[in-house]
Amino acid sequence: MLPIGYVAHRTGHRVRLRIPAHKGDTSYFARIERELAACERVSYVEANPLTASILLHYNGTDDDLRHDAVALGLFDIEALQPAANxxxxxxxxxxxxxxxxxxxxxxxxxxxxxxxxxxxxxxxxxxxxxxxxxxxxxxxxxxxxxxxxxxxxxxxxx
Incomplete structure (x- = not known):
């Protein structure tokens, strides 16, 4: 089962994702950077394992992003944010x-x-x-x- 990612915010082509289940996992986020950088719809990717976030410049919809992330075996995206702290x-x-x-x-x-x-x-x-x-x-x-x-x-x- 793939970890769940959440769209923290999106402005135009700029998307910030959070994947709380892998917070602090540097190898996982390095893999995400590598794999998403090779994706044709991604013009920029920066992952931060300390905050469990990924900043993307993505030319596509949230559904396209979900499809790409699942196809690469990285994460799935849920529409709802996790519960408040x-x-x-x-x-x-x-x-x-x-x-x-x-x-x-x-x-x-x-x-x-x-x-x-x-x-x-x-x-x-x-x-x-x-x-x-x-x-x-x-x-x-x-x-x-x-x-x-x-x-x-x-x-x-x-």
């Missing part, structure tokens, strides 16, 4: 739970965004007082201002 989903769920706890504890007066804003402002002041105004203090202040901009955008519905 479960670690990020779990972290987002946990952060949402923390936000609900803060809202409940403050009777709706505060949320996680406001707590983060106040914390960043406080940390920025501490760093400025320590003489770190250009490095840590300015970065913390910039992050606090980004939160403020997000809050304003939510409040105005933009």
């Amino acid at each position: 479960p670690v990020l989903s779990a972290a987002a769920t946990r952060i949402d739970q923390i936000d609900r706890v803060i809202r409940r504890a403050s009777n709706g007066s505060f949320d996680l965004l406001e707590v983060a804003f106040v914390g960043l402002i406080g940390a920025s002041i501490v760093q400025a007082l320590r003489g770190q105004a250009l490095g840590p203090a300015s970065t913390l202040m910039a992050n606090a201002l980004a939160i403020l901009a997000l809050h304003r955008a939510r409040r105005t519905g933009r």
Whole structure:
């Protein structure tokens, strides 16, 4: 059975594929580069085993690409992307739970965004007082201002 590849994105003749099952497999991706470079519809191919991706300049449809890849015995292509990273989903769920706890504890007066804003402002002041105004203090202040901009955008519905 061939490994499954996914079209991560396509713009014109530029196609990026992902083959997560072979992430880190340098010999597999070297073979893909070699075999696809010989394909008449491919004008450029670059494989990256560290990211499990292949960048192609391909003169054909996704169906043509699937046919060529299967015929060469390299991979099959599925239309759907793999499921979102479960670690990020779990972290987002946990952060949402923390936000609900803060809202409940403050009777709706505060949320996680406001707590983060106040914390960043406080940390920025501490760093400025320590003489770190250009490095840590300015970065913390910039992050606090980004939160403020997000809050304003939510409040105005933009």
